[in-house]
Amino acid sequence: MAGHSKFKNIMHRKGAQDKKRAKIFSRLGREISVAVKTGGGDPESNIRLRSAVSAAKALNMPKDNIERAIKKGEGNDPDSNYEEVRYEGYGPEGIAVIVEAMTNNKNRTAAEIRSIFSKSGGNLGESGSVSFGFKRLGIITLSKN
Amino acid sequence: VSEENLFDFVVENGSQDLETNEDEHVVYCEQSDLNNLNEKIINKFGQTNSSELIWKSENTIDVNKDTAEKLFKLLNSLEDNEDVQGVSSNFEVSEEILSLLT
Numbered sequence: 335m336a337g338h339s340k341f342k343n344i345m346h347r348k349g350a351q352d353k354k355r356a357k358i359f360s361r362l363g364r365e366i367s368v369a370v371k372t373g374g375g376d377p378e379s380n381i382r383l384r385s386a387v388s389a390a391k392a393l394n395m396p397k398d399n400i401e402r403a404i405k406k407g408e409g410n411d412p413d414s415n416y417e418e419v420r421y422e423g424y425g426p427e428g429i430a431v432i433v434e435a436m437t438n439n440k441n442r443t444a445a446e447i448r449s450i451f452s453k454s455g456g457n458l459g460e461s462g463s464v465s466f467g468f469k470r471l472g473i474i475t476l477s478k479n
Numbered sequence: 480v481s482e483e484n485l486f487d488f489v490v491e492n493g494s495q496d497l498e499t500n501e502d503e504h505v506v507y508c509e510q511s512d513l514n515n516l517n518e519k520i521i522n523k524f525g526q527t528n529s530s531e532l533i534w535k536s537e538n539t540i541d542v543n544k545d546t547a548e549k550l551f552k553l554l555n556s557l558e559d560n561e562d563v564q565g566v567s568s569n570f571e572v573s574e575e576i577l578s579l580l581t
Contacts, residue, residue, distance in 0.1 A: 361564055385514040388521075389530050418564075426549040427542065430569045432534045437562040446560055454553035468534040468567065471495070472513030474506040474520060476480060476527040478499070 362390040363403035364436045368416050370407025413438055421447050422464035425456040430464040480524050492519050536569030544576050
């Protein structure tokens, strides 16, 4: 995992910056919407929302985007009715991979994830087949200087 | 932020582990402590770069260059998928291979 977080950093730095940024904002936005949907729109009483907003601010997500994501979580639009799903699979040489997704269409997402795995010579496993070797942990990063 | 100051502070405040790489300090904690610890670090040392929940593997597998190349392609495609929020894996890779591939 040490290698993994380093890998992620480097990829994010070297990847197409704007595309990654847009992607990161949409990801943070979904987390905020789901946090609101599950625990309400008040950050004082909703730790997950507080945490999501703090993560969004750390990455300089514009305030408008944050507010829009909160509104989305409060609304009833079926398009923003996200569900959390976890996929567990194996990559080359049996390397374990856990994928967390938020989707408004589980069938579509499952098909896409399955196809990404099979294109790389990997495969999706049963739920629970991989995650038993992993621990759920919080991770905080900060710059050295 | 010096590693020593940070280490003392996070250990007293419920962290489980601290790693430092070329650019960043990486603090690990129980998922229930994440928000609290993040707020404490921000108050003490200033804004953090990220705080999130991840899956950390208990055992890692070392990968060679060939495998790493295939694996990184897979991880990148997964990360690029619109519905994906996060990807975790149990590989370990050497600095040399990492710098060859990124």
